[in-house]
Structure formats: structure tokens, C-alpha cells
Amino acid sequence: MLKIFQFIVFFVAFDKILALPNDIEKCRINDENCLLRSSNKVLKKYYRGITEIDLVPLDPFMVDKIKINHDYGAIKSNGTVYNIKLHGFATTTIQKISGFDKNLLEIYFKTPKFSFTGFYKANSDVLGFPINAEGNFLMNFYDFAAKISIKLERYTRNGKTYLKTNGYDISSTVRTGDLNSSGVSPAVNWLVNASFDLVIKSSLKSYVGDLWTVYYEKAINAVLTKVPIEELFLS
Numbered sequence: 001m002l003k004i005f006q007f008i009v010f011f012v013a014f015d016k017i018l019a020l021p022n023d024i025e026k027c028r029i030n031d032e033n034c035l036l037r038s039s040n041k042v043l044k045k046y047y048r049g050i051t052e053i054d055l056v057p058l059d060p061f062m063v064d065k066i067k068i069n070h071d072y073g074a075i076k077s078n079g080t081v082y083n084i085k086l087h088g089f090a091t092t093t094i095q096k097i098s099g100f101d102k103n104l105l106e107i108y109f110k111t112p113k114f115s116f117t118g119f120y121k122a123n124s125d126v127l128g129f130p131i132n133a134e135g136n137f138l139m140n141f142y143d144f145a146a147k148i149s150i151k152l153e154r155y156t157r158n159g160k161t162y163l164k165t166n167g168y169d170i171s172s173t174v175r176t177g178d179l180n181s182s183g184v185s186p187a188v189n190w191l192v193n194a195s196f197d198l199v200i201k202s203s204l205k206s207y208v209g210d211l212w213t214v215y216y217e218k219a220i221n222a223v224l225t226k227v228p229i230e231e232l233f234l235s
Contacts, residue, residue, distance in 0.1 A: 018052065018053045018054070018226045018227045018231070019052075019053075019227065019231045020052075020053060020227065020231060020232065021046075021050060021052055021053075023045075024038060024041075024042055025037065025038040025041065026038070026232070026233060026234050027233060027234060028233060028234045028235075029100045029101045029229070029232075029233040029234075030100070030101040032096070032097065032098045035097050035098070035100070036094060036095075036096065036097055039094050039097050040093060040094050043058070043089065043090075043092060043094060044090070047059040047089050047090045053223050053226065053227050054222050054223060054226055055219065055222070055223050056219050056222070058089040058090075058219070059086075059087055059088065059089040059090040060085040060086060060087050061085070061086040061089060061215070061216075061219075062083075062084065062085050062086075063084045063086075063215055064082070064083065064084075065080060065081070065082050065083075065084075066080070066081045066084060067079075067080055068080065068081060068122065077122045077123070077124040078122065078123050078124075079120060079121050079122025079123060079124070080120070080121050080122070081118045081119070081120045081122075082118060082119045082120070082121075083118050083119055084116060084117070084118035085116070085117050085118065086114060086115070086116055087114070087115045087117075088111045088113055088114035088115060088144070089111070091111055091112055091113070092109050092110070092111040093109060093110055093111070094107060094108070094109045095108040095109060095110060096108040099149075099152075100152070100163070100232075100233070103151065103152040103153065103154065103163075104149060104150070104151060104152065105148075105149070105150040105151075105152055105165075105220075106147065106148070106149050106150075107147070107148045107150075108145075108146070108147050109145070109146060109148075110143070110144065110145040110146075111144050111145075112142065112143060112144075113140060113141065113142055113143075113144070114140070114141040114144050115138065115139070115140050115141075116137070116138070116139045116140075117136070117137065117138050117139075118136070118137060119134070119135070119136050119137075120133075120134060120135065120136075120137055120181070120183075121133075121134040122134070131184060131188060133181075133183035133184050134183050135181055135182030135183025135184070136181070136182050136183075137179065137180065137181035137182070138179070138180045138181075139177065139178070139179045139180075140177050140178050140179075141174045141177040142174065142175050142176050142177060143174060143175035143176075144172065144173075144174045145172065145173050145174070146170055146171065146172035146173075147170065147171050147172075148168060148169075148170050148213060148216065149168060149169045149170070150165050150167070150168045150217060150220065151165065151166045151167045151168070152164070152165060152166065152224075153165075153166050154229070160228040160229075160230065161228060161229045161230070162224065162225055162226075162227075162228055162229065163224040163225075163229060163232075164221055164224055164225050165217050165220060165221040165224065168213050168214070168216075168217050170213045176196060176197065177196050177199075178193050178196060179192050179193060179196070179199075
């Protein structure tokens with residue numbers, strides 16, 4: 001009986017229909033100007049998250065652990081990064097958002113600075129120099145811009161229509177950046193920073209794109225699968 005009761009409680013909690021906070025401007029699903037205006041207001045006001053719709057904090061955006069297995073480019077690395085925090089979404093501007101009506105969400109955004117902090121353990125090859133190290137790190141990207149494309153699917157649950165994500169792609173550019181990590185010598189830090197343009201060109205998609213976008217997609221999906229289309233958009 002207890003297990004049945006726990007299942008019922010879980011089911012009711014999971015299927016609870018959530019709605020956007022009243023101060024968020026709702027738009028028609030294909031009104032790109034309204035969606036852009038509303039999205040930027042939400043990002044500026046609610047970058048710490050919205051508990052009512054299960055939106056996690058975006059700044060800092062936190063991930064407990066990421067496995068890295070990157071075997072090409074200027075930095076090759078095999079290891080794990082822990083307690084990662086990404087800062088920068090509070091100063092991010094969305095330049096374009098569209099595709100909810102076409103089941104392909106496209107978001108163009110830019111930010112003056114993204115900063116990553118965390119603790120790493122890795123076996124690496126930096127510009128041909130083998131390094132086995134662990135320690136804290138701070139990595140900054142300046143003038144970062146990206147386009148994220150996320151595939152969407154519609155489905156019906158208890159008479160309500162929802163969206164869910166089904167894969168993504170990202171392309172990005174950055175002007176420059178810098179890295180400071182403990183566990184390696186000052187010479188290695190200097191070498192990485194002196195060659196940062198090469199590092200960015202060879203590793204940006206891997207370290208910032210594919211690794212991080214899977215977590216952004218999960219954050220978006222957590223909201224979409226709980227808030228029906230009828231609550232997200234004007235009819």
C-alpha cells in the first residue's frame with residue numbers, strides 16, 4: 001500500500017501543470033519580436049532561476065562533474081572536471097530566438113565575458129608537452145557569441161500538449177581568452193595564454209560547445225516538459 005501511495009504522490013507531482021510567472025510577457029508562438037523582447041527580460045531578471053517552473057539558475061550555471069576525453073587540437077586531455085561554475089549569462093544578450101512553431105528552436109546570443117571555474121584532474125598534452133596535473137582553474141572567454149539549434153518534439157499528456165528537446169547543435173566564436181590553473185607551472189600557464197588563439201580554434205566547440213550544450217538542453221527540457229504549450233504561448 002505504501003508503494004502505491006508513493007507512486008500516486010510522484011505521479012501527481014510530476015503531472016502538475018506549471019505556468020509562467022505573471023510578470024513574464026507571453027507571446028504568440030511565431031512572434032519573433034515579442035519572443036526576443038520577453039526572453040531578454042527573463043534572462044536579465046531571472047538569471048538566478050525560476051522555481052515555479054523548475055528553471056535552474058543560469059548564472060552561475062553549475063555542473064557537479066564533467067568527463068573530458070578530447071584527443072585532437074592544441075590541447076588533448078583525458079580527465080574529469082568537478083564543481084564547475086559558469087558566470088556570464090547575467091550579462092548575455094539574446095539577439096534572435098525563433099523556431100518554436102517549426103520544432104527547431106534557434107537561439108543566437110552574445111556576452112562580453114564567460115568565466116569558468118572548477119577543479120580538474122587530467123592527463124593532458126598541451127602544445128606537445130605532456131602534463132599530468134590536478135588543481136583549480138579559471139578560464140575566461142571574451143566577446144563570446146553563439147548559435148544553438150535545438151530540435152523539438154510535440155507530445156500530448158493528459159489532454160495537454162508539451163514540447164521536449166531531441167538533440168542540438170552549436171556554433172560559436174570568441175575574440176580571445178585566458179586561463180589560470182593551479183597544479184601546473186607558471187610556464188605552462190604562460191604557454192597556453194600566449195597560444196590562446198590556437199587553443200580556441202582547435203578546442204572551442206569541444207570544451208564550450210558540445211560539453212556544455214547538453215546541460216543547457218537539459219535545463220530547457222526540464223521547463224518544456226512541465227509547462228504546456230498553452231501556458232507558454234498566447235493562442
